[in-house]
Amino acid sequence: MRTLPLRLAVPVLGACSLVLTPAVARVAPTNTIEGIWVIGETPPFPGLRMARIERRGDTLSGTITTDWYGDMPMQNLRMDGAVASFEIDNGNPRLGAKTWTATLSGGTLRIAGDVWHQHVDVAAVPGTEAQARARAFPTYPLPALRALPDNGLARTPPMGWSSWNKFAAEIDDKTVRQIADAMVASGLRDAGYVHINIDDGWQGKRDAQGVLQPNAKFPDMKALADYVHARGMKLGIYSSPGPKTCAGYEGSYGHVEQDARTFAAWGIDYLKYDLCSGEGIYRTPEAVKAAYQQMGAALQASGRPIVYSLCQYGRNDVGAWGRAVGGNLWRTTRDIEDTYESMAKIGFDTNGSPEHVGVGGWNDPDMLEIGNGGMTPDEYRSHMALWAIQAAPLILGHDVRAMDAETRAILTNAAVIAVDQDALGAPGVRIGGEGALSIWRKPLADGSYALAVFNRSAAPLASTLSFAALGLTAPEMVTELWAGRQVAVADGALPLALPPHGTMLFRVR
Structure with a gap:
């Protein structure tokens, strides 16, 4: 899933707002860059907490602690007088590492650099070990890798609708209900599109017990699930193994089992689990697998059948292990865009290996763009046919309340859908x-x-x-x-x- 521009990524404060941290008890000024540095005012993304630079023998090492990505290592750290330079990356291999500097002047350390789309330029003052403990990023153990049992779901590729392509994080309860009604009235439900999936933007804060609450746009998630179920469909939701989702809302980091139980209690039937900020924390293939396995096991223990959609952009040959961590579908590519070039590159060239496809587990080349207006009707027919021939999930991404007849005809062609939904579960090649x-x-x-x-x-x-x-x-x-x-x-x-x-x-x- 694509990250929003940062003016949207932080729903409460906005990208240019500064977080005023509690007053910092200053320690004596220092003439060395080594030690603990407590950061005061900082942009909410990535939410810098502190820096630590240490010397062991002739070797310098360091980290910057953030709200989004945990402890980000200072790579290739080197000194030139009062200036340290190093590289920082957020775990996204496509973006690569960015060069940062830390400049000591008058007892203050000025830290500057880029991460994702954000430029950071903050001041830090010397801190103590007690302050470092207070600002430390929490860590939690991951489970040992093992193969989870088949959950018995998604025997054919899932079909439904998702809010992201059209609405991004600007989605609410009223719109979801209207979409559910339109799915019924248009014949899309009867054609097989039964999942109504809320993507990013629904999350609020956690209560005193750590239970995640929906935000004000979703006053009662259980009531919304009941509404969707009453119309013969299923409700899906979205989270991340990281502390923040791609749009800056609460992820499931540190609350995996608790969130799975909450989703089950609400009546959720489908979870899309998007790596997002987790890519900066789970930096090895084994850690990523373990993080996805943790939620897969939690869903299976929740007492409710929940289709599990892995979204980590096709990294680490995800199709080879997606089933083992409890997954029913796994993203094989970067985010789709509503252009023929994007659709064709994803569908023809990068949609995973067909050997990973079969009953209960599917390569997912991302959601359909049909009906969003960026392609011709012939291109949209190619989009639909390419997904169908490969046994890909058919998840709509347009506003079905305002759908023209040609779009409806493409999406409800029963013979084409039958190719995608064939019980053999074999992919086309x-x-x-x-x-x-x-x-x-x-x-x-x-x-x-x-x-x-x-x-x-x-x-x-x-x-x-x-x-x-x-x-x-x-x-x-x-x-x-x-x-x-x-x-x-x-x-x-x-x-x-x-x-x-x-x-x-x-x-x-």
Whole structure:
């Protein structure tokens, strides 16, 4: 999931606000950069608490302690007079490390650098070990790695709707109820889209017992779940293994089992668990796996069946271990955008390994953008066909209250949905095509197969498909699923007429 611009990422204070920390008892000024440095005024992201620089022999080491990412190590720390320079990263390999400086002047340490989209320039004063203990970031043990049992859910790829692509963190109870009603009225529910998933932005604060409360936009989460259930659908929710979600709300760090019990008590049926700030805390593949396993085990112990969606952007070959930590689907890519280029790159090039796909566990190339307006209808049909041929989850991301007839027709095509939802659970794989042509085949439970032909060019494409050249036996007749008509196969070849970035999807019996 994409992180919001920081003016939205901190819902209460805003990115430019400063957190005024309690008065700091100053210790004697120092002429060395080594020691504990207590940070006063700081932007809420990443919420700097303190810095510590230590020397062991000829080696300097240091950390900056933050609210979002815990203790961030000072990498390649080096001194040049009264200035220390080092690299800081937040655990996101795509962003890489940023160069920071710490400059000592008049007993004050000026710390400056960039993290994510935020520039930080703060003052710190010498501190004591007692102050360091008070500002230390809490750490919690992770479970030993083990394989969790199959939870018996998501026997076909999940279908539903999510708030993020259209509403980001600006989502509320009223909108979710209206979406649920629109899913019923439009026929989307009856077409199979049964999950109504609230993404980031619903969280409030924890009470005195640590129980997470929804914010004022969601006055009664149990009542909302009851409303969705009464309409024959299921309610999903969102959290993170880190202390903060991507939009700056409360994550499940330190409260994993407690949050799982809370979700179950509310009647939640689906959890998307987004790595977010956890990427700065869980910095090894084993730690990431253990963090996701911890929530997987907590959900299974909660007493309620909850579909478990892992969102850690395809890192560390997630499909190879997603099932073992209790997952039913796992993000294989970066966030999708409502453009053909983004959709095609994700769907054709980076959607994980097909060997990881099967009943109960699915590669997730992110939510559908169909209906959000950034692509042509032909491109949206390619989007739908590409997700269906790969047995990907079909999670809508548009405002279904204002859906045109063409969008509805794409999303409710029963024959296309049947390809995605086929009980065999086999993924489609690319079997041929040259140049702009890409041909995919997916076996189906009744012995037939789906054949998807994509035109990746921005120009129309007319061609023929030779079954023999693909190593397939030529049938006499096939069904084209978008048009809902039978097409004759002449001399073992199928005529193709593809619009720019368009697709033809066949069922071959």
